[in-house]
Amino acid sequence: MKILVKAPAKINLSLDVLGKREDGYHDVKMIMTTIDLADRIELELLEQNRIIVTSHNRYVPDDQRNLAYQAAALLKDIYGVKLGAQITITKNIPVAAGLAGGSSDAAAVLRGLNKLWGLNCSIDELAQIGAKIGSDVSFCVYGGTAIATGRGEQIEHIGSPPPCWVILAKPSQGVSTATVYQNLNLNGIEHPNVDGMIDAITNQDYKQICGSLGNVLESVTLKFHPEVAMIKEQMKRFGADAVLMSGSGPTVFGLVKHDSRMHRVYNGLKGFCEQVYAVRMLGEREKLE
Numbered sequence: 001m002k003i004l005v006k007a008p009a010k011i012n013l014s015l016d017v018l019g020k021r022e023d024g025y026h027d028v029k030m031i032m033t034t035i036d037l038a039d040r041i042e043l044e045l046l047e048q049n050r051i052i053v054t055s056h057n058r059y060v061p062d063d064q065r066n067l068a069y070q071a072a073a074l075l076k077d078i079y080g081v082k083l084g085a086q087i088t089i090t091k092n093i094p095v096a097a098g099l100a101g102g103s104s105d106a107a108a109v110l111r112g113l114n115k116l117w118g119l120n121c122s123i124d125e126l127a128q129i130g131a132k133i134g135s136d137v138s139f140c141v142y143g144g145t146a147i148a149t150g151r152g153e154q155i156e157h158i159g160s161p162p163p164c165w166v167i168l169a170k171p172s173q174g175v176s177t178a179t180v181y182q183n184l185n186l187n188g189i190e191h192p193n194v195d196g197m198i199d200a201i202t203n204q205d206y207k208q209i210c211g212s213l214g215n216v217l218e219s220v221t222l223k224f225h226p227e228v229a230m231i232k233e234q235m236k237r238f239g240a241d242a243v244l245m246s247g248s249g250p251t252v253f254g255l256v257k258h259d260s261r262m263h264r265v266y267n268g269l270k271g272f273c274e275q276v277y278a279v280r281m282l283g284e285r286e287k288l289e
């Protein structure tokens with residue numbers, strides 16, 4: 001038996017860091033939403049008790065280091081599953097990009113194997129299991145649009161933002177999330193207005209969404225990767241309504257309301273950056289469950 005599961009990327013419309021915790025993580029408050037750029041995961045039931053991962057991508061490990069492998073191993077361990085799975089990942093989300101590609105693969109494996117192995121776990125149970133793999137995995141289990149707090153694993157769903165285009169541009173270098181958090185200096189940084197973003201989404205106010213975008217991690221990544229600041233400038237110049245770096249970076253996204261403007265920003269950026277995408281926000285949760 002085989003099933004296909006979609007693993008969409010996320011962007012952070014707002015990302016604030018409130019403080020450093022005893023366990024080495026940081027307390028965050030962020031608004032996350034899924035976008036229509038997704039990896040495709042094929043899951044095949046194996047009668048033998050083993051997990052095999054294949055991704056055909058030289059930046060992605062095909063062993064225990066793969067977050068999709070870790071998701072399957074954790075489910076097996078918790079529920080004493082004696083069956084196995086062949087996991088084939090078609091990578092479309094850029095790697096180490098701030099788009100939660102690995103986390104979304106892990107989340108998709110949790111949702112898919114729950115069905116394939118007949119575990120009958122609730123989506124909330126899967127999200128709790130996901131948190132053991134990584135801070136972004138819980139959100140990715142649900143998808144949609146949410147406020148994420150704690151170290152990112154506490155999820156409160158909110159309505160979707162009004163429809164618009166999201167143009168993504170990924171500079172060639174990847175970024176390590178751990179290094180970005182390590183280099184964050186919380187003194188004297190400007191905090192984004194996360195509650196303003198929540199109001200803007202609730203009011204379906206596109207202009208207010210554009211005005212409320214903010215990410216404290218830009219203060220670190222832009223310092224070490226000046227090309228990120230350059231791409232932000234280019235995106236604004238080509239006419240994006242608002243621009244921000246997603247997560248720990250280095251991917252920059254721009255919001256655009258109108259189709260004609262979307263083509264202009266997309267084509268303009270193609271001259272500067274190899275990996276450029278124009279996608280829609282997915283917003284709704286139902287599409288994943």
Ligand SMILES: C[C@](O)(CO)[C@H](O)COP(=O)(O)OP(=O)(O)OC[C@H]1O[C@@H](n2ccc(N)nc2=O)[C@H](O)[C@@H]1O
Nearest residue numbers: 024025026028134135136137151152177178181247248
């Ligand atoms: C930047 C974001 O992607 C925004 O959504 C997330 O905060 C990071 O989520 P993630 O990649 O799933 O992160 P994890 O795999 O849990 O952690 C990677 C490393 O990032 C740091 N980390 C992560 C999350 C957090 N709230 N505080 C942290 O300090 C820790 O050093 C950790 O060792």
Ligand SMILES: Nc1ncnc2c1ncn2[C@@H]1O[C@H](COP(=O)(O)OP(=O)(O)OP(=O)(O)O)[C@@H](O)[C@H]1O
Nearest residue numbers: 066067095096097098099100101102105136177247
């Ligand atoms: N399934 C996977 N897909 C991509 N990378 C993976 C996967 N499993 C493990 N990795 C490893 O994780 C690292 C980070 O990859 P990923 O694409 O998840 O980063 P990210 O988008 O910056 O994550 P986040 O936004 O959650 O911080 C990669 O360098 C890779 O070695």
